[in-house]
Amino acid sequence: MQFSNLCLNNVNRLFEAMVGIDQVLEKLSTVIDPDLKKDIVSMGMIKDLELNDGNLKFTLELTTPACPFNVEIEDDVRKVIGEITDLKNFDLKVTAKVMEGRSLDADTGMASVKNIIGVASGKGGVGKSTVSLNLALALSESGAKVGLLDADIYGPSIPLMLGMKDGFMEVEDNKLQPADSHGLKVVSFGFFADQSNQAAIYRGPIISGILKQFLVDTNWSDLDYLIVDLPPGTGDIPLTLAQTIPITGILVVTTPQDVASNVAVKAVSMFEKLNVPIIGVVENMSHFICPNCDEKHYIFGDGGAKKISEQFNMPFLGEIPLNSGIMAGSDLGKPIMITNPDSPSADAFRKSAKNIAAQCSILAAKLQDEMTSESSNEESMPEASTS
Numbered sequence: 595m596q597f598s599n600l601c602l603n604n605v606n607r608l609f610e611a612m613v614g615i616d617q618v619l620e621k622l623s624t625v626i627d628p629d630l631k632k633d634i635v636s637m638g639m640i641k642d643l644e645l646n647d648g649n650l651k652f653t654l655e656l657t658t659p660a661c662p663f664n665v666e667i668e669d670d671v672r673k674v675i676g677e678i679t680d681l682k683n684f685d686l687k688v689t690a691k692v693m694e695g696r697s698l699d700a701d702t703g704m705a706s707v708k709n710i711i712g713v714a715s716g717k718g719g720v721g722k723s724t725v726s727l728n729l730a731l732a733l734s735e736s737g738a739k740v741g742l743l744d745a746d747i748y749g750p751s752i753p754l755m756l757g758m759k760d761g762f763m764e765v766e767d768n769k770l771q772p773a774d775s776h777g778l779k780v781v782s783f784g785f786f787a788d789q790s791n792q793a794a795i796y797r798g799p800i801i802s803g804i805l806k807q808f809l810v811d812t813n814w815s816d817l818d819y820l821i822v823d824l825p826p827g828t829g830d831i832p833l834t835l836a837q838t839i840p841i842t843g844i845l846v847v848t849t850p851q852d853v854a855s856n857v858a859v860k861a862v863s864m865f866e867k868l869n870v871p872i873i874g875v876v877e878n879m880s881h882f883i884c885p886n887c888d889e890k891h892y893i894f895g896d897g898g899a900k901k902i903s904e905q906f907n908m909p910f911l912g913e914i915p916l917n918s919g920i921m922a923g924s925d926l927g928k929p930i931m932i933t934n935p936d937s938p939s940a941d942a943f944r945k946s947a948k949n950i951a952a953q954c955s956i957l958a959a960k961l962q963d964e965m966t967s968e969s970s971n972e973e974s975m976p977e978a979s980t981s
């Protein structure tokens with residue numbers, strides 16, 4: 595009798611605890627991720643939840659360490675949990691696990707790379723390489739694992755921008771080992787000094803072959819984001835990237851003048867025709883910040899990139915100032931994200947990087963939804979008759 599009373603008490607306690615967990619989840623499901631527009635419970639962001647005698651503990655797992663709303667989401671979580679009476683203790687851990695923004699099943703060659711972002715432009719000299727490098731550094735600073743592939747085989751500039759003119763890559767077990775710089779895994783044709791001098795004479799299939807090798811035959815190890823700095827325009831290299839492997843999407847870099855001359859539009863149209871998602875557009879050399887009064891001057895006109903973002907219905911992800919520090923950093927091998935991290939220019943890169951990471955999470959969530967609905971369609975298909 596005593597034993598069964600004990601059991602009953604335990605069951606009651608368990609029941610109370612279960613009701614408590616329901617209550618916690620109900621509260622948490624009112625917290626909406628502003629980017630994904632979904633609640634954090636159904637997105638699976640709550641992990642290792644424990645509730646014992648009024649002591650609540652769980653991990654909030656964000657979809658990227660560069661989430662622009664991480665503070666807001668954490669504040670909202672604390673607020674709704676604070677509304678639950680009878681809690682004695684609340685222990686919250688916040689982590690991030692980057693979502694897969696590309697179908698890894700369809701790409702066994704690069705299955706350890708969760709997101710691939712191609713950086714493209716309509717014409718040359720708009721600052722793709724500068725933007726690619728500083729964005730990669732900003733993502734890495736947030737805690738993500740980042741690689742940078744300099745896919746400009748005709749004119750590799752990343753080694754110079756990283757001060758790695760004499761850098762090289764080793765080959766181990768038939769795989770290229772990327773060079774390391776400021777925490778980034780870097781691959782560039784510029785590391786093959788002898789061959790890169792010949793690049794100008796290489797044509798279509800050879801160029802495509804080199805890019806494919808850089809993508810697939812490199813030991814990237816686990817990466818959250820691989821940034822691919824493309825040559826300008828719509829030639830063999832952007833085409834090979836779009837057609838060889840599934841990528842998360844394309845980031846378009848423009849300058850106000852580039853928008854005015856309408857060349858950015860050509861690049862966007864090509865990737866759209868190939869069904870490659872466009873992550874959004876960043877406007878480089880967008881404005882000049884006066885060092886005396888801190889005022890922004892839109893020397894080449896205001897709102898150009900916003901206009902193409904509206905025209906193509908793609909997100910506008912940020913504007914990078916025209917700044918001699920950015921130029922000197924690129925030319926001297928000392929990127930501004932490293933040499934002057936507190937500058938407005940570094941902040942502009944950080945802000946754009948967060949918006950890009952958020953867009954990758956949105957594309958990843960969309961992909962997940964598509965895969966779930968595909969697999970549930972397959973399950974509901976009648977079995978093929980064998981007779």
Ligand SMILES: Nc1ncnc2c1ncn2[C@@H]1O[C@H](COP(=O)(O)OP(=O)(O)OP(=O)(O)O)[C@@H](O)[C@H]1O
Nearest residue numbers: 718719720721722723724879915916917920921924
């Ligand atoms: N925001 C900026 N402010 C000042 N200078 C910049 C800025 N962005 C890039 N630059 C400078 O503009 C020049 C071209 O930049 P970069 O090489 O990054 O362009 P790109 O689009 O990669 O060129 P390409 O088409 O030749 O590959 C470089 O000298 C770089 O230092």
Ligand SMILES: [Mg+2]
Nearest residue numbers: 722723746751
């Ligand atoms: Mg370049």
